Amino acid sequence: MKRALTLLILIPALLFTLASILAAQAEPQTPKPSPEHQRLHYFAGDWQTEWETKPGPNGPGGKVIVTDHNEMLGDFFVVFHREGRRPGGPGKEIGILGYDPERKVYTYDGFGDNGDVARATATVSGDTWVLRAEGDKFKERFTLKEVSPTSYTFITEVSLDGGPWTKVEEGKATKK
Numbered sequence: 001m002k003r004a005l006t007l008l009i010l011i012p013a014l015l016f017t018l019a020s021i022l023a024a025q026a027e028p029q030t031p032k033p034s035p036e037h038q039r040l041h042y043f044a045g046d047w048q049t050e051w052e053t054k055p056g057p058n059g060p061g062g063k064v065i066v067t068d069h070n071e072m073l074g075d076f077f078v079v080f081h082r083e084g085r086r087p088g089g090p091g092k093e094i095g096i097l098g099y100d101p102e103r104k105v106y107t108y109d110g111f112g113d114n115g116d117v118a119r120a121t122a123t124v125s126g127d128t129w130v131l132r133a134e135g136d137k138f139k140e141r142f143t144l145k146e147v148s149p150t151s152y153t154f155i156t157e158v159s160l161d162g163g164p165w166t167k168v169e170e171g172k173a174t175k176k
Contacts, residue, residue, distance in 0.1 A: 033075035036099040036106070039124060040078045042146065043070050043097065051154070051171020053087065062087035064171070080110070088114075097122075106131075137161055150175035 047068040055061035066084025073079050073096075080095040095110035095118070106122035108131060120133040120142070127146040132139065137160060144154040156169035 031076075034099065034101060036101070036124075037076050040076075040097060040099070041072060042149070043078045043080070044072050045070060046176040047173045048176060049082075049084075049171060049173040051169050053169045054167075056158070056168055060087045064169075068173070141165065147172075 047070065049064075049066050049068060051064050053061050053064055064084065064086045066082050066086075069081045070078050071081075077096050077098040080093070080097070082093040082095070084091065092113045093110055093116075095108060097106060097108045099106050103121075106124065106129075108118065108120045108122060110116075110118035112118075118133060120131040120140075122129055122131040124130075129142075129144040129146075131142040131144070133142075134140070139159040139162075141157045141159075142154060143157075144152050146152050151172065151174045153172045154170070155167055157165040157167050159165050
């Protein structure tokens with residue numbers, strides 16, 4: 001009788017322990033940001049960006065001045081909120097830059113209030129980022145060089161129908 005009573009007490013305790021172990025193993029581990037994800041913190045904060053754009057298929061040339069308010073989404077993405085004046089008038093954009101560990105590239109998706117959609121992939125070597133995008137008849141290359149923790153310079157080049165690269169924008173950004 002004592003043995004049966006002891007088993008009745010121990011069995012629920014053993015089942016609870018076993019269930020706890022199984023539940024702990026089933027819980028997904030919180031992912032840890034990689035060094036590539038940590039690089040995204042460079043862009044967080046408020047930035048003043050100015051550049052000169054040449055006339056072309058994307059519109060008239062001229063000076064562009066924008067303010068970016070960028071914030072980290074966890075440690076895995078930086079969200080860009082951009083507002084400013086371009087040659088065609090005022091404009092707003094949002095963008096998201098992250099790192100895809102499976103493809104080993106950074107990814108960028110941007111959306112403008114004028115209906116523009118931008119998608120690009122990027123690689124980083126040292127202090128230089130190279131973003132590449134492709135359309136039906138063009139390729140675009142955006143090269144950004146980190147000058148300091150609070151400034152960077154950039155150029156944008158396009159290649160039409162596989163032709164040579166032509167510089168269409170050049171500018172700089174300064175963290176406020």
